Amino acid sequence: MVFAVRTRHFQGKPCVYFTYLQTRKGLPLDAVLDKSVEGHYIVHQTIERTRDSFQMHAAAQQNEKDAQTVPSPVPGQVVLASPCATDGADVHALIAKCAPLDRNSMYANLLQCSDFQATCVTARRDGVLIGWVSGYVLPDDPNSYFLWQVAVDESARGEGLPKRMIVEVLSRTACADVRQLKTSITRNNQASWGLFSSVARHLKADMRDEVMFEKDKHFDGHHDTEHLVTIGPFDIKEV
Structure with missing residues (x-):
């Protein structure tokens, strides 16, 4: 009406x-x-x-x-969407295939897909999950989005999917106030350093890093030091 x-x-x-x-x-x-x-x-x-x-x-x-x-997706087309609870098991299985990503419990992935669906992204091709981005807007800083994990199936690598998913989530209403992207990377994860350097160039923003969680002090020697990477400021509407 x-x-x-x-x-x-x-x-x-x-x-x-x-x-x-x-x-x-x-x-x-x-x-x-x-x-x-x-x-x-x-x-x-x-x-x-x-x-x-x-x-x-x-x-x-x-x-x-x-x-x-909304029309049915064209065969072979990659469809980006917000997850739902029924995606949790597929997300868990995808992450398991994407070393060196940390494997969380399936319950944690279910919570991401339900309680944080507005700030997470699934990518499917012909119904098969081939990509995943998880993250959230910081509770005490609505201008910052923390990206937890990026996972891409081997069959979809080399297609620019990680950057597409990141831009997708930053363009959502839930991230309307976001002006900087944060994530953590271990020093030897060259693939992630390359990805986020590319994202920074795409967003026309500076990238800087500092120690976030130390190997001995925070991980008790069981995990390499995580470096906090910050990209920004940027305005996604101008990208």
Whole structure:
């Protein structure tokens, strides 16, 4: 349903009028409605709250419409998406094939796919998982995205998939405020140093590193020192 939205004042408060409304179906559940002249309905809420509710409803309708109209992927096409819980086992299996990545528990991968789906990426070709990026926006720094792992199946290497997945996640609404990318790399992981140097060039941003977790002090000698790599500042909209 399409609404014609106009702003007016009612009892000294700014309100939004939904013109040509035939039914209350689809309006925010917490809206208080009164019928006025000329077939209008007056929503007794502030402009900001009403607009937010209306936009959320419109976005939900658009998402439903998009889900109904998205074409099936072309055979051989790589499809990037947010994960869901049922992707957890496939992610766990992919990481196991991508040494020297650390293997976490399958439960940890399930949590990534469910609670952190907005900041993780799956890449599938013909239904088979061939790529994975996990990460999150730092809780105390919404301008920083920490990339946990990048995994790419051997069959998809050399196609630029890691960079595509990283740009995909940085372009999402969940990362709208992100201005720098962080990750950790061991000094001997030349593939990762090459990847993130390339990402820094793509983002037109500086890259710097410092010691994050030390082999003896933090890993009790069981893991090489991890270096914190920071890329930024950047604006993904300008890339």
